[in-house]
Amino acid sequence: MNEEVIFGIGGMGFVLVILTLITIIAVVVISQVLKTQRAKAASIAEVTRDEAYRKLAEEAVSLQRKITEEQQRMASDLSIMKEQIISMEKMLREVQ
Numbered sequence: 001m002n003e004e005v006i007f008g009i010g011g012m013g014f015v016l017v018i019l020t021l022i023t024i025i026a027v028v029v030i031s032q033v034l035k036t037q038r039a040k041a042a043s044i045a046e047v048t049r050d051e052a053y054r055k056l057a058e059e060a061v062s063l064q065r066k067i068t069e070e071q072q073r074m075a076s077d078l079s080i081m082k083e084q085i086i087s088m089e090k091m092l093r094e095v096q
Helices: 002-095
Strands: none
Touching: none
16 A cells, blocks of 8 residues: 555646646747747837838928029029019119
């Protein structure tokens, strides 16, 4: 009977060790799966944010081009107006 008790206790110990190992492996696997899902979600959020910044940068470049074109047009208009004012001043001097 002593041998049966020893084998019984040894068997229970073995089962407890196996269950503990299975529990540890399950916890590690679950935590890794959750970390992977979080990383994927963070990656998707980062890609979305990057696309938003890219779109914003493209809009800024487009607006800068429009502003540059408008400034060039205004400079041209001012140049024409300056020439007209000079010619009008010249006419007024001639009339006097």
